Amino acid sequence: MSTIKSSSEHLTLNADGASKDIKLQNNGSESVIVKSDGSVGVGTSSPSVKSEIQHSGTGGFPATSGTTQTYGILRLNSGGGWTSALDIGNNGGNGAWIQSTDTSNLATNYALYLNKNGGQVRVGSGGLTFNGDTAAANALDDYEEGTWTATLASGATTTPTATGHYTKIGREVHIYLNVNFGSIAVNGTALQISGLPFTPNHPTTGSMGYTARVQMQSTAHHFTAVDSGVTTVEYRYMSANVGGSSALLTQSSGTFTPAFQLAMTYLVP
Secondary structure, eight states: OOEEEEOSSOEEEEOOSTTOOEEEEETTEEEEEEOTTSOEEESOSSOSSSEEEOOSSOOOOOOSSSSOOTTEEEEEEOOTTOOEEEEEEEOGGGOEEEEEEETTEEEEEOOOOSSTTSOOOOSSSSSBOOTTOOOGGGSBOOEEEEEEEEEEEESBSSOOEEEEEEEEETTEEEEEEEEEOOSEEEOSSBOEEEOOSSOOSSOEEEBOOOOTTOOOOTTEEEEEEEOTTOOEEEEEEEETTTOSOOEEOBOOSEEEOOEEEEEEEEEOO
């Protein structure tokens, strides 16, 4: 016999029998089921995992306005007057979603922190992998974008600085710099820019691009270069159709307003 028992501390619902379930109904329709094996179903009478929630309507992506999360399936909210929440939903055959949002205005979105106190976030055991590849050596285990401080370390009587940008994907680093250092006193030494965001592990060359008010060598190939283990970029040239080694590009002494542009991709350990 199934029983309902109450006391000053507990309410016990008991389905008598090894294969009997506990069902909660609304107007004669089942809303929640607790199976005899302990699994719970909301919106489904046959949960396939320990806890399963099914949405009764069609799927869709999270709402971008208003207060109704039409396609939401689960909401985690701290309450206590706070309106931030974590919504989870499904877009049918187009995937599932997680959205950190504001319950009072779904146009407002919040950061979603994973391992906020530290530690790695991985998809798979070794990083993000694609097309069924499971090898840790092939996983994408790092991606970041940022800025670096480029310093005219050689070529002038002062060391002006500027901001460059970089993108790092795994071991590959791409840097870009487009800057006018303003009016400076050039001293005739080699043009070098220091401050690379990561240290290369082998010699690399890159493009030189536009260098306004910098003396270029006629009939020569101009490029940028960086050596292994250093974070300084050199401006170099090699005479066309001659061969041999390259030389550092220098600027005659005087006051100029040189502009530099460089792009380079290199590997790190």
